[in-house]
Amino acid sequence: MALPQDLAAPSMPAPLGVGFACVPELPEALYTSGLLDFVEVTPEVFHREAVIGGRLSLVADTATYDAGRRRCGALPVAMHGVELSIGSAHGMYEPCLAMMDRLRHEWPFVWYSEHLHFQSAADGNGAIMNTGVPLPLPATAEAAALVARRARDIQQRYGVPFLLENPAHYFSDLPAEPEVGDEFGLMNRILVLSGCRQLLDLHNLYCNAINFDFDPVAALDRVCLERVGEVHVAGGSWRDGFYMDAHDGRVPEPVWDLLDLTLARAPWIAGVVFELLEEFLPRFGADPIARELERLGAVWRSHHPLQVITA
Amino acid sequence: MAEPSSFAGDHRVSLSLAAFQSSLGRALRGEDTAPLRADAPGFVFTVLVRRTWCERRAVAAARPVLQLVALEQRRRLVADYVDAGGGLALFLPTESEAFLPFLAARLADPSHALTICRMSMALARARSAAAGFVPPAAGAWRGRVERGRFASLVWFHADPALVTAALGGGGAAPLGPRTHAVLFAPGLPDFFRIASEDEAALWESLPASCGGPAPVIARLAREGAVELPA
Numbered sequence: 001m002a003l004p005q006d007l008a009a010p011s012m013p014a015p016l017g018v019g020f021a022c023v024p025e026l027p028e029a030l031y032t033s034g035l036l037d038f039v040e041v042t043p044e045v046f047h048r049e050a051v052i053g054g055r056l057s058l059v060a061d062t063a064t065y066d067a068g069r070r071r072c073g074a075l076p077v078a079m080h081g082v083e084l085s086i087g088s089a090h091g092m093y094e095p096c097l098a099m100m101d102r103l104r105h106e107w108p109f110v111w112y113s114e115h116l117h118f119q120s121a122a123d124g125n126g127a128i129m130n131t132g133v134p135l136p137l138p139a140t141a142e143a144a145a146l147v148a149r150r151a152r153d154i155q156q157r158y159g160v161p162f163l164l165e166n167p168a169h170y171f172s173d174l175p176a177e178p179e180v181g182d183e184f185g186l187m188n189r190i191l192v193l194s195g196c197r198q199l200l201d202l203h204n205l206y207c208n209a210i211n212f213d214f215d216p217v218a219a220l221d222r223v224c225l226e227r228v229g230e231v232h233v234a235g236g237s238w239r240d241g242f243y244m245d246a247h248d249g250r251v252p253e254p255v256w257d258l259l260d261l262t263l264a265r266a267p268w269i270a271g272v273v274f275e276l277l278e279e280f281l282p283r284f285g286a287d288p289i290a291r292e293l294e295r296l297g298a299v300w301r302s303h304h305p306l307q308v309i310t311a
Numbered sequence: 312m313a314e315p316s317s318f319a320g321d322h323r324v325s326l327s328l329a330a331f332q333s334s335l336g337r338a339l340r341g342e343d344t345a346p347l348r349a350d351a352p353g354f355v356f357t358v359l360v361r362r363t364w365c366e367r368r369a370v371a372a373a374r375p376v377l378q379l380v381a382l383e384q385r386r387r388l389v390a391d392y393v394d395a396g397g398g399l400a401l402f403l404p405t406e407s408e409a410f411l412p413f414l415a416a417r418l419a420d421p422s423h424a425l426t427i428c429r430m431s432m433a434l435a436r437a438r439s440a441a442a443g444f445v446p447p448a449a450g451a452w453r454g455r456v457e458r459g460r461f462a463s464l465v466w467f468h469a470d471p472a473l474v475t476a477a478l479g480g481g482g483a484a485p486l487g488p489r490t491h492a493v494l495f496a497p498g499l500p501d502f503f504r505i506a507s508e509d510e511a512a513l514w515e516s517l518p519a520s521c522g523g524p525a526p527v528i529a530r531l532a533r534e535g536a537v538e539l540p541a
Binding site: 044047048049050058059061083088089090093118119120121122123124129130131132133135137138140142143146169170171172173174175176177181182183184208209211212213214215216218219221222239240241242244279 | 313314315316317322323324325326327328329331332333335336337339340342344346347348351352353354356357359360361364365367371398399400401402403404405439442
C-alpha cells in the first residue's frame with residue numbers, strides 16, 4: 001500500500017544495519033564484535049519514578065544508566081520507549097516525554113519509537129488505572145486522530161523520525177469503523193495524518209496472523225512499506241491455544257521469510273532488531289544471541305550490497 | 312484463510328475511545344463492563360496474560376525476599392497481592408515500594424525473609440534521598456536528636472553475610488536472637504554499614520534530647536542517619 005510522503009517529516013538516517021537492546025549484563029564483546037551496527041535503548045529500564053517538586057518524574061538510576069551508556073559505546077542509538085501509552089484517551093504518561101527531553105541532550109538518538117497501544121485508562125471513579133498489559137486501540141477515526149496528533153507533536157519536539165510499532169493482541173472483535181477498517185487501516189491512517197513512520201514488528205504481525213488465521217504474507221500488502229523505518233524480529237511460544245509474542249527465543253522461520261520479503265520491498269528501513277526479553281537472557285545465552293544477530297546481518301547485507309561495498 | 316486483518320468483520324463502534332478503554336480496563340480486572348465479548352477465547356486469554364504479567368512484576372519487585380520464602384507461601388503471597396490490585400506499576404522500584412510493605416505485614420517475625428524485606432525497604436528509602444542529601448552544617452546542634460527521615464536500622468537474626476549468602480544459593484542460616492544491626496542512611500557509601508552497639512542503642516533511644524553533640528551523633532548526622540533539628 002502506498003501513502004503520500006510527508007516531505008516536511010524528518011528522514012530516516014542512512015541505513016545502519018543490525019541492532020540489539022542495550023543490556024549492560026551482557027558481555028561487552030557482543031557490542032564490539034562487529035555484529036551490531038546500532039543499539040536500541042529502552043530508556044525506562046534505566047529510570048525510576050520519583051516525585052520531585054510535587055510532580056511525578058523519571059530520574060536516572062545512576063548506576064544502571066551509566067552502565068547502559070558505557071555498553072552502547074560509540075554505536076548509534078535508537079530509543080524504543082515502552083511506557084508512553086500514546087493511545088490513552090485520558091492522556092499520555094507525560095514523565096516519559098520529560099525524560100526524553102533530557103535524553104535528547106544527554107544520550108542523543110537517531111530515531112524514537114513507541115508502541116501503538118494504551119496501558120492506562122480512567123477507572124470510573126475519577127482515577128487513572130494501569131491496565132496491566134498493553135492493549136490495542138479500536139480502528140476508529142477518533143483513535144487515529146488522537147494518536148496522529150500526539151505522534152506529530154513528538155516528532156516535531158525531538159526533530160528525529162518518530163515510529164509507531166504495530167501491536168500483537170488476542171481480541172478478535174475490536175470495534176472498527178468502516179472508513180478505518182482494521183489494524184492496518186488504523187496504522188496507515190495515523191501515518192498519513194502524522195507524517196510519522198512505522199516500526200514494523202514482524203513477529204507481532206506473525207502472532208496476529210496465527211491467532212486470527214490470516215496470511216501474513218498477504219498482510220504485508222496492507223502495510224505501507226514506504227513508511228517503514230525499522231523492523232523487529234523475535235521469537236514466541238504457545239500457551240492455551242494462542243501463539244504469544246513472548247520474546248523468549250529464536251526467530252521462527254516464517255518470520256525470517258517475512259523479513260526477506262519486507263527488506264526487498266521497503267526502501268527506507270534503517271535498521272533491523274532482534275528482540276529478546278531480558279528475563280530470558282540467562283536461559284538463552286550470549287552465543288545463541290550472536291548467532292541470531294549473525295543471521296540477521298546476513299539477511300540485511302543481502303539487501304544492502306552498496307553498504308557492504310562501501311564499508 | 313481470512314482477510315489479512317485481526318478483526319475483520321462488522322464490529323460496531325458504540326463507545327467513545329475513553330469509554331471503550333475504561334470499560335475494557337475495568338473488565339480485565341474483573342468488573343462487569345466488557346465492551347467486547349467477555350467469553351471470547353481472546354478476552355479470556357488476555358485476562359490470563361494480564362494476571363501473569365502482574366505476578367511476574369510482583370516477583371521481580373521482591374525477588375530476594377521471596378527467595379527466602381517456601382514455594383507454597385510465595386505463591387500465596389504473590390496471588391494475594393495481585394488479588395488486592397498489585398502488580399500494575401510501570402516501574403519496578405514503584406512496584407517494590409508497594410509490595411515490600413505488603414510482604415512485611417505478612418511474613419513471620421522473626422524470619423530472615425522479613426529481615427531482607429526490611430533491608431530492601433531501608434535501602435530504597437536511603438537511596439531515594441541520596442541525590443538531595445546535604446550533611447548538616449557544623450554548629451546546627453540545638454540539643455535534640457531524631458532518627459533520620461530516610462534512615463533505618465535493621466536487625467539481623469544471624470550473621471548478615473550468612474543471610475545474604477543464602478540468597479546466592481548458600482544454605483539457610485539458622486534463625487537466632489537479633490544480633491547484628493545494619494544501618495541504612497542516604498549519606499553512607501553504598502547506603503549501609505554495620506552499626507556498632509553504641510549506635511544501635513542510641514538509635515533505639517531516639518528521639519531524645521542530649522546534652523551535647525557527642526562524636527557518635529556528629530558522625531551519624533554526617534551520614535544522614537540522625538537529624539539535629541534546628
